[in-house]
Amino acid sequence: MIEVIVPQVGQDISTAVILEWKKKQGEEVAKGEVIAEVESDKAAFEVEAEADGVLAEILHGEGEEVEVFRPIAYIRLAGESDQTPRQAAAEAAPAASRRAPLDRGTAPIREEHRILASPAARRLAHKQDIDLTNIRGTGPGGRIILADIEEAIAACKAADTASTASDQDTLVPFTRMRQWIADRLTSSNLTIPHFHLTLDVDMTEVMAWRNTVRRRGETITVNDIIVKATAMALAAFPQMNAHVKEDKIILKKHVHLGVVTSVEDGLMVPVIPDADKKGLKTISAITRQNTEAARHGQMNLDYPGTFTVSSLGMFGIRQFTPIINLPQCAILAVGTVEKRVVPFKTEISVRDMMTLTLASDHRAVDGVVASQFLNKIKSDLENLNALISTWIQENPTTETEGVGRNARSDL
Amino acid sequence: MSETAREHPAVQKASSGNPRSIMYREALREALLEEMRRDASVFLLGEGIARRGGSYKVTEGLLNEFGPKRVIDTPLAEATFTGAGVGAALTGMRPVVEILFIDFSMLILDQIANQAAKLQFMTNKQCSVPMVLRTQGGAGNGLAAQHSQSLEAIFYHIPGLHLAMPATPYDAKGLMKSAIRSDFPVVFIEHKLLYMTEGEVPEEEYLIPFGEASIKRPGNDLTLVAWSNMLPRSLKAAESLAEEGIDIEVVDPRTLVPLDKKTIVDSVRKTQHLVIVQEAVRRGGVASDIASYVHEEAFDYLDAPIEIVAGLNTPIPYNLSLEKACIPQEVDIIEAVRRALARTV
Structure with a gap:
């Protein structure tokens, strides 16, 4: 054997x-x-x-x-x-x-994750608040030794003085995370034939409903609602919930939805497992936990993501063209929700509008399917029935049922 | 060999005013002579030490000055005359008993380990054994397995004994005089290859206290701890490495019991790297014990694992090339230093 x-x-x-x-x-x-x-x-x-x-x-x-x-x-x-x-x-x-x-x-599995560093190196790193994960060890077996820490301190100091000296450029070596991001995105951008579709969504109903729910003391965010709508659309369009290999498409059984989360000097994509089967409240709670964990450098790697949502709405960005997170076949970029003057029914009206941009891998997905998928998200957001029914399933009391009705009557 | 600032002040006085270079064996002879003149209770016992003057001429001429009652030739009966020495010490005498080769000290372990080492503790100091056991050890010149051993660890292990292993004429004289005056039984181990080495020794009287290490060469990059005949070898290695810009501090503990842990630990805290060199076999050696103290007291200062350069775990062969292979050489010390300071780039 x-x-x-x-x-x-x-x-x-x-x-x-x-x-x-x-x-x-x-x-x-x-x-x-x-x-x-x-x-x-x-x-x-x-x-x-x-x-x-x-x-x-x-x-x-x-x-x-x-x-x-x-x-x-x-x-x-x-x-x-x-x-x-x-x-x-x-x-x-x-x-x-x-x-x-x-x-x-x-026990030995944990051991392999250990950063090898001499006691003297650890002591100095601790004193100077230097993160050993960012140091390359040059001692025997890759052990981080004192000289590595001293050189890192010297490099920091040099960078500091360089940045204070007005005509000096600052050299910032890639951290491990930066390197990872650089490699992944370069590879994605070089190998994947991206195409982008853009669609405006009327968010007026979503905003009103969200506000009503909030008044009830629930902390659901617009992003949670978009994530839920996306997960529902992914369940309906398995072609979009796939990994792409050189000569094949793997349609993933589960919808493990990644949400891009910014962390210090980088980003992580923590995953909401089986997002299509989870209610809004659960999605909201998991997202909060994920964000908190990511900021501490932790990520649950049990569920490899099958699709990614990236939002820059909080920075007022209307629209952007994202790069696909390998080996997934598409990524959704969410813009800000803003008041826009738009035709509404037969009137000119001020509505809460949002622009979605879907980047797809043209090797695996064509424009028609991608358009249908994006329109499914749009219709679920504009017509809240499906979302509200999941909410009711999760909160099976008349009072919360009333939230939905009130919300609709508010409109 | 250059002495450093940490040396006994007497050496600076002597070298500035009255420089004099003598051999290790002469320094020991001076110590015995001075102490015998100073204190009538000091007398010598051993094989071939009186009429022959000792195999290494350490006791040459002492019979003439002090007579056969204070410089006594013994039969080849180590257990008997060592026992006689212990008994004499119990009565207030200060015997200096010589065992010709440390290898033969295996015959006197009961007298030393069970009697001399224990009595002052078992009698609440109502009696003591102020005896010096002079002996010599180490390999050299193809004397084979029964005449070449470094057995300091055996005496180091037994509480109640003090243990000196001087490497220079200066240390030999100062420590021998302190040993004779000590109320502890002292095992004083000389090295057969050191007797003919020379070094500066002042004419003025001086004593070197037990438990005080000597920094034989100051440095910043790595601490080399070595004693007895490994000291000159380590100093040579340090000098070779200095040509490459590696700055080594060489520390000689001089007495292993009591051990000057502070000087060693302070040095390691400064240099972050430690190589310990002992001629004795690696297994159960003093070097391992020193390493454990340093781990305890300077762990957070170590930048590399402590390297121990020691004799191979084998009886010393008769063949000169094989003998050499069993004992740490300068090149072995240099290699260990390089390992301790290694970087992969």
Whole structure:
């Protein structure tokens, strides 16, 4: 029995997400044959079988994040027993120890995340409030040593003096996050044939309803409502809820909606899992938690996003053209809600208007489907019936039901 | 060998007014001579020390001055004459017992470990054993496994004993005089390759207190701790590395018990890097113990794992090339320093 290991591609890579299993459990594999496709921060790559045999056990499913150098499956060589090492170990271990809260088996995984730094380096970094994650270690085995911290301090000081000296340019080296953003977006912009569709949405009803709900003490934001409407549209248009590979489209079963969240010197895209099945209140709560966690540098990586919503409305931006978040096939840019003079019925009227821009990957999606998708969002926002009915499901009391009715009568 | 500012003040007085260079064995002889003249209770016991003057000539001429009652040739019966020394010390004498090779001290462990080391504690100081056990150790010149060992760790391990391992003539004399005056039983380990080395020793009397390390070379990049014959080797390594701009501080603890932890820890806090060199085998050695103290007291100052350069865990071979391979050489020390200061770029 041999292990199938996730290779490390690129220096800083510690984990990768399994995108797809090319072989099923029990299927025969040949040496050199691609058996899985995985994706790290930086790139997608293929995992090949190291020997001829049978794919005896798959340890991690698609979408799961795994440590590099760790086994994700076992290949049984000809003449070997059916039992994989993991199964054998599970049988051998008494049930109690398997349930022990401090499972020794998980300890080394945490260990691999450790930043290697000498005590002296840690001490100085702590004193100077320097984040070790931004320092490249030059000691043995990549250990961060004192000189690395001293050089970082010197570089900071040099940057400081450079910025105070009026005719000096300031050099800001990429942080790890900046590098990640740079690599991902460059790759997306270079490889994906983007096309953009723009549509205005009348938000007057949404704003009125939101205000009524707010008066009831609920903290639903316009963004939460847009996220919910988008999730509903994604459920109706599975072509838009997909990952795109070189020669194939993977229609994702779940709607894991990513919301771009700005953090210090960068951005993260925390995910609302199964957003189409969640009510507005839940979406709102998860979004708040996600934002808070992201600002502390934390992100739940259990659910790889299937679609992304990006909003610059709070900065008064009317419209912008976003770059698709690989390997997804589309991204929605949300502009500000503003009063505009527009034709309304047969009148000239002042309405709350918002402009949505959808960027799509033309390899996977064509203009018609993208237009239908965008119009579905528009109609759900302009005609609140569907949204309100999810709200009622989530708040099944007459009083909250009344909120919806009142809102409509307010119009 | 240049002495540093931390040295005993007497050395500066001497080198400015009355420079004099003598051998390690001569410095030891002076210490014995001066103490025997000063204190009639001091006497010498050992094999071939009287008429022959000692295998390394440390006791040469002492028989003539002090006579056969104070400079006593013994039979080849280490346990017996060491026991006699312990007994004499209990009566108020200050015997200096010589064991020709430290290897033979395995014969006297009961006298030293169970009697000399314990008695002042077991009698609430009603008696003490102010005895010096002079002996010499270390490899050199192909004397093979039974005449080449560095066994300081055995005595270091036993509470109740003091332990000196001087590396220079100056330290040898100052420490021997303190050892003779000490009320503790002192194990005084010389090195067979050091007897003929020379160094400045003042003519004026001076004492070196136990438990005071000596910074033999000040530096900022890395601390090298070495004693006995590993000191000159470490100083040579430091000088080679200085040509590359690596600035090494060399610390000689001089006495391993009591150990001057403060000087070592202060030095490591300054340089952030530590290499300890011992001739003794690595396993269960004093170097490991010093490393553990530094971990305890200067952990947050360490920028690299502590390196220990030590003898191989093997009996010393007779063959000269193999003997050399078993004992830390200058090149081994240099390599350890490079590992401790290594950067991947």
